[in-house]
Amino acid sequence: MFRKIFIALENFFHPVSVFLNKIVMRIIHPEIGRYIRYIKHNYAHGKKCKIKTAYGRGYKNVVLILDKKYVFKFPFASRDRDFVTRVSTTEKRVVDAFRKISPIYIPKLELINWNGITIRKFEYVSGKQITDFNPNKISQENRQKIAKQLANMIRVILLSDPKELRDLKRNPAEKPSITRGWMHADLATNFLLDDDFNVVAIIDWEDTYWVDVRWGFAKLNKSLDRRRYYGIFMHTMFDYMMEYVQQCDNK
Ligand SMILES: Nc1ncnc2c1ncn2[C@@H]1O[C@H](COP(=O)(O)OP(=O)(O)O)[C@@H](O)[C@H]1O
Ligand SMILES: [Mg+2]
Numbered sequence: 464m465f466r467k468i469f470i471a472l473e474n475f476f477h478p479v480s481v482f483l484n485k486i487v488m489r490i491i492h493p494e495i496g497r498y499i500r501y502i503k504h505n506y507a508h509g510k511k512c513k514i515k516t517a518y519g520r521g522y523k524n525v526v527l528i529l530d531k532k533y534v535f536k537f538p539f540a541s542r543d544r545d546f547v548t549r550v551s552t553t554e555k556r557v558v559d560a561f562r563k564i565s566p567i568y569i570p571k572l573e574l575i576n577w578n579g580i581t582i583r584k585f586e587y588v589s590g591k592q593i594t595d596f597n598p599n600k601i602s603q604e605n606r607q608k609i610a611k612q613l614a615n616m617i618r619v620i621l622l623s624d625p626k627e628l629r630d631l632k633r634n635p636a637e638k639p640s641i642t643r644g645w646m647h648a649d650l651a652t653n654f655l656l657d658d659d660f661n662v663v664a665i666i667d668w669e670d671t672y673w674v675d676v677r678w679g680f681a682k683l684n685k686s687l688d689r690r691r692y693y694g695i696f697m698h699t700m701f702d703y704m705m706e707y708v709q710q711c712d713n714k
Contacts, residue, residue: 485516488525494540495525501577502529519667520649528587534570536583548581550669553631555583557671560625561645567616567654568664588664590655598691605660610698612662613654617703620645621676632673641707646679647671651686 489495499514506529515528523542527535538547551574558572570586593609601609621644628645629635639645647653649670654662680703684696 488516488518492525492539494537498525498527498535498537502527502535506533531587531589534585534587536585538580544579544581551581551583554669554671556628556631557668560628561620561623561668561671564619564623564625565616565665566619567612567662569668570664570666585666588655588666590657590663592652592655593687593692593695594652594690596656598693601660601692603694606692606694607698608660609654609656609662610695611702613650613695614699614702614706616662616665617646617650617679617699618706620647637673642676644673644676645671646674646676648674648679648682649686650683651690651692 495516502514503509503512512530514530517526517528518524519526519536522539524536524538527537529535538544555572555574558569562569562571568588570588572586573584575582575584622639622641623645624639637643647665647668647670649667650665653665653667655664655666657663680696680700683699687693687696
């Protein structure tokens with residue numbers, strides 16, 4: 464009974480809080496208005512268009528989505544421009560390298576320099592994040608389906624050693640192994656799904672490092688469990704290891 468009232472209240476107040484948040488953000492960050500004008504002028508050419516606003520992790524960037532075509536990531540004015548440029552340039556290198564080999568699609572990324580500000584422009588991919596699904600309503604079968612695809616992608620990326628990224632490793636000569644290599648370290652909310660639970664894209668490669676698999680998986684576990692998507696991590700881990708075990712068996 465209380466739960467139902469709570470959910471009804473939450474549903475009622477959610478749009479109100481989204482609206483208020485929008486107004487507050489526009490007041491605190493007047494640059495958002497400038498960013499929107501920039502997009503309208505350069506990419507919508509003054510024509511009628513729809514721009515959706517989102518705020519990424521930690522409110523460091525504002526993400527503006529133009530007509531389901533492009534996603535622009537603008538840093539807030541308070542951020543160190545050189546740092547943003549460094550991070551964006553590394554992300555672009557990572558995306559370009561892994562786009563060629565990832566079994567799951569990675570949207571194209573282009574960097575734009577606008578008055579010394581580095582803007583990231585991504586190709587838009589239509590899909591839902593795991594957080595758009597009610598955790599209690601994803602069947603066991605679909606959890607496994609998601610996990611299989613993620614595990615396969617993780618393995619391909621981890622065992623790869625693209626030449627063009629070697630200088631980003633602490634030891635450029637180190638070879639990847641099943642326990643250490645390149646990993647997208649912020650996967651939990653950054654894979655996009657279609658309605659049949661096919662993973663259609665992996666986005667947001669900013670946190671990609673050469674790490675111990677144990678660390679990467681622990682992080683994935685923590686963020687999925689915290690959001691109550693239990694099981695997806697376990698299945699992913701299982702699928703990841705199974706392929707390896709089978710390879711050992713075949714040898
Ligand atoms: N290529 C894309 N296609 C569709 N939606 C995207 C794309 N890139 C980002 N988004 C949307 O914008 C949100 C924020 O982008 P993201 O790159 O994850 O930023 P952050 O680093 O702030 O998490 C995502 O959660 C997703 O909803
Ligand atoms: Mg993200």
